[in-house]
Amino acid sequence: MKQGLTQWSTTLAKGMGVSALAMAMAACTGGTTSSSSEQQTQSSAPVITSSANNVSSAPVVTSSSMATASSTPSLADDDVAIVANYDGNIPLLAAKGRPGAPLQTDGNPFQDSYFYLSPDIKTMMDYSLEIAGDGGAMTDKIKYVQHQPSAIWMDSTATIGGDIEAGRRSLVQHLDAAVAQQNYYAEQDGQISPMTVVVIVYNLPDRDCAAFASNGKLYEVGKPQDPMPNDGMARYRDEYLGQILDAFQAKPEFANLRLVAMLEPDSYPNMITNTDLNPDGPALTWPALTSASGETYCDSLLTKYSSPGLESGLGVYGHGLQIAIEELAKIDNTYTYLDIAHAGWLGWDGNLERGVEGFIKLIAGANTDGISGFSKVRGFASNTSGYTPLEEPAISNADGDKMDLADFYEWNSAVDEMTYIDRFNAAVKSEQPGFNPGFIIDTARNGWGRPGRPTPGSGSRGTNLSDKVDLRAHRGHWCNVDKAGVGETSKASPDSSRPHLDAFFWMKPPGEADGISFDVKDYPKGGAAYNALDAVDKEVVDSAANPIYEGKALDTMCIPGSIRDGDKATEPMPFLSPHAGGWFHKQFIELINNAYPPLGTSDY
Numbered sequence: 042m043k044q045g046l047t048q049w050s051t052t053l054a055k056g057m058g059v060s061a062l063a064m065a066m067a068a069c070t071g072g073t074t075s076s077s078s079e080q081q082t083q084s085s086a087p088v089i090t091s092s093a094n095n096v097s098s099a100p101v102v103t104s105s106s107m108a109t110a111s112s113t114p115s116l117a118d119d120d121v122a123i124v125a126n127y128d129g130n131i132p133l134l135a136a137k138g139r140p141g142a143p144l145q146t147d148g149n150p151f152q153d154s155y156f157y158l159s160p161d162i163k164t165m166m167d168y169s170l171e172i173a174g175d176g177g178a179m180t181d182k183i184k185y186v187q188h189q190p191s192a193i194w195m196d197s198t199a200t201i202g203g204d205i206e207a208g209r210r211s212l213v214q215h216l217d218a219a220v221a222q223q224n225y226y227a228e229q230d231g232q233i234s235p236m237t238v239v240v241i242v243y244n245l246p247d248r249d250c251a252a253f254a255s256n257g258k259l260y261e262v263g264k265p266q267d268p269m270p271n272d273g274m275a276r277y278r279d280e281y282l283g284q285i286l287d288a289f290q291a292k293p294e295f296a297n298l299r300l301v302a303m304l305e306p307d308s309y310p311n312m313i314t315n316t317d318l319n320p321d322g323p324a325l326t327w328p329a330l331t332s333a334s335g336e337t338y339c340d341s342l343l344t345k346y347s348s349p350g351l352e353s354g355l356g357v358y359g360h361g362l363q364i365a366i367e368e369l370a371k372i373d374n375t376y377t378y379l380d381i382a383h384a385g386w387l388g389w390d391g392n393l394e395r396g397v398e399g400f401i402k403l404i405a406g407a408n409t410d411g412i413s414g415f416s417k418v419r420g421f422a423s424n425t426s427g428y429t430p431l432e433e434p435a436i437s438n439a440d441g442d443k444m445d446l447a448d449f450y451e452w453n454s455a456v457d458e459m460t461y462i463d464r465f466n467a468a469v470k471s472e473q474p475g476f477n478p479g480f481i482i483d484t485a486r487n488g489w490g491r492p493g494r495p496t497p498g499s500g501s502r503g504t505n506l507s508d509k510v511d512l513r514a515h516r517g518h519w520c521n522v523d524k525a526g527v528g529e530t531s532k533a534s535p536d537s538s539r540p541h542l543d544a545f546f547w548m549k550p551p552g553e554a555d556g557i558s559f560d561v562k563d564y565p566k567g568g569a570a571y572n573a574l575d576a577v578d579k580e581v582v583d584s585a586a587n588p589i590y591e592g593k594a595l596d597t598m599c600i601p602g603s604i605r606d607g608d609k610a611t612e613p614m615p616f617l618s619p620h621a622g623g624w625f626h627k628q629f630i631e632l633i634n635n636a637y638p639p640l641g642t643s644d645y
Contacts, residue, residue, distance in 0.1 A: 119160040120218035121225045129184035131641040134530055136190065138226060138234025145235075149479055150299040150376040150419065151533035151544040154235035155226050156190035157219040157298075162550055163187045164208045169552065169626045172577065182633045185640050190531045191485065191547035192239040192303065196622060197258060197589075198276075201284045204589070212240070212288040220294045237299040239546060241425075242369075244281050245305050245361045246273025250339040251315040251325045253596040254520065254556025255621045261357050262345045265332035277361055282368050289372050302369050303378045303481070303548065306425040308358040309403060310382035313396045315339040318354055320391070350409070352402055359403045363414070366407040370417035377417060378481055379404075381465060383424040385516030388455025388464075397468040419543075420478035421465065424458050426549040428513065428522050430487050431529065433457045435495040435508035445504035449516070451607070456509075458482050459539070466541045479543035485551045488526035490637030497644050517606030520555040520599040521613040521628055526635025527551050535645040545645075552629030556599040558618035561585045577626050578617045590620040 127133060139153035146152065166187045174180040193215050195201055203211030210218065216238065223236035247264075248257035259273035259281070289300055314324045316339045323337045330338040343356035351360050362379065369375045379400060381387060387396040400421075407414030436446065438460045443452045455461040462480045469478055489510045512524045529535070531546045564571045564582045571582060597603040599618060603611045616627040638644050 118221070119163075120221040123158050123160045123163050123188070124222050125225060127184070127188055129181045129188070131181050131185040133185070133188055134532070134641065134643055135188070136532055138230075138236065140227075140230040140232035140234050142235055144233070144297050145299065145374050149534060149543045150235075150301050151237055151546070154237040154299060154533065155223065156531055156546075157193075157215070157222060157236060157238040158188065158190045159193060159210070159215060160218060161208065161210055161215075162191060165550070165552060165624050166629070168624060169629050172626060173630055179630075179633075182636075182640055186527065186551065186633055189547055190239075191550040192241050194241045194243060194549075194622065195281075195285060196241070196243045196255075198244065198281045198284065199589070201281070201288060207589075212285065213291050216288065216291070216295050216298065219298055220292075223297065233297070235299055236297070237301060239301045239303065239548070240285070241306065241548065242282075242285065242302050242304050242365060243306060244277060245308050245358055246277055247338070247342055247357050248305075249307065250342055251311050251323075251327075251330070251337075252598070253329075253594040254599060256592045256594060258592050262341050265330060265336065265338055265341060274357065274361060274364075278364050278368070282365055286368055286372065289375065296374055298374060300372070300375045301378065301419075302365075302375055303422045303425065304362055304365050304380060305358070306380045306422075306548075307382060308380065309362060309399065310380070310386055310396065311339050312343065312354065312356060312358055313387060313392060313399055316343055318343070318395065318399075350406070352406060354399060355403055355406070359399075359406075362403055363407040363409075366404070366414060366417050367410060370407075370412070376419040378420050378422045378479075379418060380425050381421045381423050383427045383429045384455040384458055384461035385429055385453065388461050389453045393455070393461075393464060393468060397465065397472055401469070401473050415473065415476045418478070420480055420541075421462075422481040422483065422548065423462055423465075424483040424487060424548075426486075426555065427483060427519065428487050428489075428511070428525050429461075429516065430457050430489055430510045431482065431484060431545075432459050432497050433495075433502075433510050434497045434499055435502060435505070436510075437502040437504055439502075442504050446506065449506050449509065449511075451516075453516075458487070459536075462542065463539070478541065480541055481544050481546050481548070482542070483548035484528035484530070484545040485547035485549050486522075486525050486528065486632060488528035488632075488635065488637035489524070490526040490635045490639070491524070494637060514609040514612055515605070515607040518598065518609070518611055518613075520596065520611070521558060521618045521625065522555075523612050523614045523631075524635060525632060526637050527632045527640070528636075529638065529643060529645060532643070532645070535643075551632045552624055552626070553621075554618045554623045554625040554628070555613075555621055556596050556618065557585060557590075557593070557620045557623075558595075558599040558601070558613060558616075560595060574617070581617045581619045581623070581625075584619050584623055587620075590623070593620045 136156045138155035142153040166183055170183045201212045203209050203214060219236055219238045227233040244257055246259040246261035249255045259276055260270045261273035263270045312318060316323055326337055346357045348360050366377055369377050387393050404414040404418050407417055433456045436456045438454050438456045440454050443454050450456055495508055513522060529545045533544050535545050536542050598605055598611055599613055601613055601615050605611050614628050618625050
């Protein structure tokens with residue numbers, strides 16, 4: 042079992058002191074798209090006494106430690122104020138750590154642990170509170186959502202260092218804040234508890250090979266029609282991952298944190314469905330992402346890249362993930378999860394079979410140090426940044442009903458995320474005996490609340506598509522989806538019948554955009570179109586030129602009415618959206634209003 046240090050820090054980082062309006066529009070964290078879903082298509086620290094040889098022995102905060110803790114800076118400091126001060130009227134369903142529990146574990150890193158709450162989230166949401174707060178119900182809703190833990194996105198090398206002007210903490214400053222919160226809870230409880238911090242590692246070379254909204258800056262192969270490789274794999278390993286590892290080890294007290302690293306959303310699933318590894322051919326092809334010879338960008342990441350010992354079918358993404366797995370395993374208090382897309386992407390039998398086979402091959406190859414890759418991976422994460430419901434209470438997931446549901450589910454009986462992870466888990470265990478992965482489901486935006494919505498356990502599952510929870514025209518639609526709502530809040534081991542389900546967690550904070558929805562050239566500042574916009578949309582347009590969005594571009598999935606997956610018109614929110622990761626106030630308000638379960642309640 043992993044054992045934490047016996048020191049804890051009492052240093053509290055100071056607030057940024059930047060206006061909420063400016064900071065919110067500057068994309069406090071990163072963003073991702075789901076690019077293909079369809080089958081076809083040290084000051085002196087106090088000491089906590091603990092037995093070094095008995096990990097079940099609970100750490101005890103000594104009286105001198107308590108004295109030191111009580112002399113920490115004022116709770117007005119942002120790092121702790123966000124967890125200490127809540128004046129909303131909706132009861133919080135917050136994860137609570139177990140005082141005295143081992144700080145590290147060989148099992149579920151969310152269990153018995155507090156969850157880090159980023160002060161940057163409050164900064165973003167303060168913008169919406171300033172605009173929409175009414176002193177009543179809406180104010181309470183925003184304050185409630187402000188106090189829900191979510192992941193920290195590291196979507197570029199620059200993000201690791203933060204942006205003070207934008208109010209975005211560096212990774213080290215986030216970890217400082219997590220330690221401060223851990224210390225605050227220890228002061229309240231009398232003993233220290235585990236503290237879990239979730240970090241999204243998202244900067245693979247040639248990122249987002251089947252879409253445009255979340256392209257990055259590192260290139261190992263380069264786009265087919267404009268190849269500009271810049272030694273992306275070496276830079277990913279040395280500059281990007283190297284800085285993350287340095288941050289994780291920057292201070293001794295960081296070893297008391299449980300650092301969950303979720304790797305590269307949407308990356309390897311693109312190899313399963315958007316390359317010639319798919320027996321039906323790439324599900325998505327774009328002229329701008331296809332070479333003169335007809336090879337897709339995603340396929341080129343397999344055919345134009347090789348590395349000693351790298352097995353076929355892994356390519357740039359597989360090798361990058363193997364490097365990340367091995368590098369993160371060098372730090373004892375990290376817990377690594379791999380992204381497996383969602384039920385509407387890899388849920389079909391053929392996709393799931395090839396997906397499990399590919400992920401097992403990928404993990405097995407993360408063993409260049411002679412240590413099994415399976416000992417380095419905790420599990421998998423599904424629905425990251427997605428909208429697929431946890432459950433479709435009234436829709437059958439039986440194979441025998443696929444035909445009757447084909448108009449929407451397209452012969453995919455994994456109708457929801459619970460069905461998907463159950464089947465993925467069973468397939469992994471069958472193919473790799475002894476590997477018992479845990480699963481995280483992103484529930485930030487898959488609530489789909491509305492009057493008359495079917496609820497879990499309210500009736501039998503059938504084949505009436507009008508009873509489905511998911512209101513999208515197609516399950517492949519991923520950008521700023523209209524009518525969606527906040528889902529279950531973050532919690533450990535939410536379903537006792539599913540021991541493989543480690544957590545529900547808000548991987549993508551609700552309110553962060555999936556991608557820009559307009560051409561900036563259509564809104565020249567001072568022109569009639571720009572002048573007709575309201576103040577919120579003007580700020581969205583103004584933010585589009587920010588250099589932090591370099592590489593991200595307009596994807597037709599984000600434009601209302603575009604004909605896309607399944608020949609269905611896209612239905613993103615009919616408002617101007619910022620680039621992926623930017624603060625989308627109007628979607629944030631809709632997500633809150635469409636929350637399911639109702640804020641302050643849970644079905645689990």
